[in-house]
Amino acid sequence: MSHACNPVIRILGPKLYALHFTSSPALVATPEPLPTHTARFLDGRAAAADWHAELARESAHILKVAGRRPGLGVVLVGDRPDSKLYVTRKREACEKVGISERLVQLPDDCSIGDVQRVVGELCADPGIDGVLVQLPLPPDISEERVMESFDPSKDIDGFHPLNMGRMLMRGRSTGFVPATALGTLRLLAAGGVELRGASVVVVGDSNTVGTPLAALMRDAGAASVTVVHRTSYSALFADALSPRLAAARVAAAACAPRVPPGPSQAARAADVREEALEHLAGLPGITRTADVLVVAVGYPRLVRASWVKPGAAVVDVGINVEGGRVVGDVDEAGVAGVAGVMTPVPGGVGPMTIAATLHNVVASARDRLLGPREVPQVEPLGGLLRRGDLHYAFPDSRT
Numbered sequence: 001m002s003h004a005c006n007p008v009i010r011i012l013g014p015k016l017y018a019l020h021f022t023s024s025p026a027l028v029a030t031p032e033p034l035p036t037h038t039a040r041f042l043d044g045r046a047a048a049a050d051w052h053a054e055l056a057r058e059s060a061h062i063l064k065v066a067g068r069r070p071g072l073g074v075v076l077v078g079d080r081p082d083s084k085l086y087v088t089r090k091r092e093a094c095e096k097v098g099i100s101e102r103l104v105q106l107p108d109d110c111s112i113g114d115v116q117r118v119v120g121e122l123c124a125d126p127g128i129d130g131v132l133v134q135l136p137l138p139p140d141i142s143e144e145r146v147m148e149s150f151d152p153s154k155d156i157d158g159f160h161p162l163n164m165g166r167m168l169m170r171g172r173s174t175g176f177v178p179a180t181a182l183g184t185l186r187l188l189a190a191g192g193v194e195l196r197g198a199s200v201v202v203v204g205d206s207n208t209v210g211t212p213l214a215a216l217m218r219d220a221g222a223a224s225v226t227v228v229h230r231t232s233y234s235a236l237f238a239d240a241l242s243p244r245l246a247a248a249r250v251a252a253a254a255c256a257p258r259v260p261p262g263p264s265q266a267a268r269a270a271d272v273r274e275e276a277l278e279h280l281a282g283l284p285g286i287t288r289t290a291d292v293l294v295v296a297v298g299y300p301r302l303v304r305a306s307w308v309k310p311g312a313a314v315v316d317v318g319i320n321v322e323g324g325r326v327v328g329d330v331d332e333a334g335v336a337g338v339a340g341v342m343t344p345v346p347g348g349v350g351p352m353t354i355a356a357t358l359h360n361v362v363a364s365a366r367d368r369l370l371g372p373r374e375v376p377q378v379e380p381l382g383g384l385l386r387r388g389d390l391h392y393a394f395p396d397s398r399t
């Protein structure tokens with residue numbers, strides 16, 4: 001009997017699969033091995049390149065009809081190397097697509113008023129269709145207050161409360177959708193991953209990634225969306241819960257970056273890591289229910305093979321630097337033996353985030369310069385995303 005053909009087994013997963021067989025003595029003698037998979041990786045760089053090519057055609061059309069290119073305004077506060085890298089990536093992509101970009105840099109010690117003034121100026125510029133403030137901001141500047149100072153019609157990150165609010169209203173997401181969520185959905189659609197009817201688990205509850213993704217997965221027809229709140233994994237980051245973890249951090253900080261960690265130090269770090277993971281008792285049981293598992297926590301290689309339902313689609317939104325390499329929140333090598341589909345890091349969601357940002361700029365320019373297009377009455381999210389449309393609506397938009 002094939003595992004894949006038995007709906008009860010397929011739905012309930014490997015634990016009950018074992019129970020099923022132990023209940024029947026005749027079958028206990030010849031248990032089938034648990035299924036193994038070799039995950040298909042979704043190529044975010046290729047999908048982003050396709051998207052860029054589409055956007056370049058639209059941008060050229062806008063230039064021809066309206067006489068100017070779509071325009072993006074970017075505000076960069078301070079000099080975090082990661083933020084500078086992402087801003088550079090956006091600039092390169094803008095050049096490819098034919099978007100004119102205006103970057104305003106502010107020093108680390110600027111005031112919230114300075115940021116709001118620059119946002120106001122960029123939003124008032126008639127040659128600019130979309131504005132974004134690269135996050136995170138210095139801790140003393142309220143990101144919420146900055147978002148509230150945007151003109152919502154130029155908030156291409158979709159972080160203004162008006163755009164966030166619209167997104168949370170079932171089937172009425174007519175504003176801008178945050179880039180990481182939009183890019184993830186498009187990557188899944190390009191990879192043929194069906195969200196309709198899926199059990200979705202989103203690990204991470206951030207305003208920028210987890211919350212928008214959960215809302216959009218629901219709108220895309222997921223059967224259920226479980227959001228794992230940060231209290232479920234905060235132990236990973238809480239030194240108080242693990243004095244040895246704190247000690248290891250202090251030791252690592254004292255050595256780095258001059259002395260590379262020795263074998264005993266590395267062993268101790270691995271040990272401490274295992275200890276921190278023990279605090280996550282209930283989490284693997286939840287992630288194992290997911291047909292589509294999204295991980296956006298910011299902890300390297302958190303999700304391992306035993307956390308994943310065989311054949312699931314695993315989306316890795318994490319970006320962590322470990323030993324000079326960029327790794328995600330998923331143990332790629334291990335999980336690849338269990339998952340059906342995976343997004344790699346790097347080369348997965350990251351490039352799609354950039355393309356989605358530019359998509360929002362082009363869509364904003366199109367609405368502004370060519371007039372807003374009809375909102376289709378009945379269209380599944382995936383289809384609309386494939387057509388590169390900003391707006392979407394659903395038949396079941398009753399609250």
Ligand SMILES: Nc1nc(=O)c2c([nH]1)NC[C@@H]1CN(c3ccc(C(=O)N[C@@H](CCC(=O)O)C(=O)O)cc3)C=[N+]21
Nearest residue numbers: 086132133134135136157179346347348350351353354
């Ligand atoms: N207002 C705002 N909007 C954002 O969209 C925004 C932000 N703030 N703050 C930070 C996050 C992060 N983010 C990424 C973009 C591209 C890659 C990316 O291209 N990553 C490459 C690796 C980087 C490289 O080496 O090029 C990859 O995954 O393949 C990653 C992360 C946008 N963010």
